[in-house]
Amino acid sequence: MHVTINGIDTRYVVSNEGGGPWLTLAHHLSGDLSVWDQIAGYFRDDYTVLRYDLPGHGESAAPTEPLSIEALSGHLAELLSKLGVTSTHLVGLSAGGMIAQQFAVDHADKVNTLTVAGAPIFTTSEMKPDFDKRAANVRQNGTSSIVEATVQSVLTERFRKAHPEVVEHVGEMVARTSVEGFAKVAEAIRDFDLRGRVASINAPTLVVAGEHDVDLPSAQSKVVADSIPGAKFEILDAAHLSPVEETQRFAALLETFLRENV
Structure with a gap:
């Protein structure tokens, strides 16, 4: 299904075999909604599961204007409004986790x-130049040029060797990402900063980190949990894409968390 949001043709998928409360899943930079396929399969019998492609990712049209995490939060708000969703359980991975935090602040x-x-609560000054470099590199060389490095970064070596089919899928997601979709979301990540605001989040919160995450050390995820009142913190035996590497464990954590708060 597609809907136009702020001039951007946006792909989304709703899975609701048994109906139930809304559960919205937001993906990472250079990913798409298919990263959530297995998680959606776990929850579609009890929840109305919504997945969508960020601008310039998957089958969503590329943005023509600069993006910010605030704008991407507004993009999600408009999608939910068009679908008649008044409230949702919200899950975000990496960039999606930044959007999810921003959304929880903007639309409590x-x-x-x-x-x-x-996902962190802000992008450190040391990391800002990295996102500029990544955006510039993709604009010069295309997203296909970063497939190998991305796959090695977001999945552990052990998992890559055991699951070549997942490696192929993750690489395909990266290659499908449009140049401006990647670059503009990377620049939005560069400028992300919710310090001083994240403590206002009053929704029950679960923060999940990958023990072997080289893109975001677990200590930075712990800062998120420590900054949101009452948040729970869990570490999984995974790299950056913990819902992919530890799908069953991630689903079990999420199922228990949701059951305690429905």
């Missing part, structure tokens, strides 16, 4: 619970 009344995987 629409968030039943918040789950943040592999």
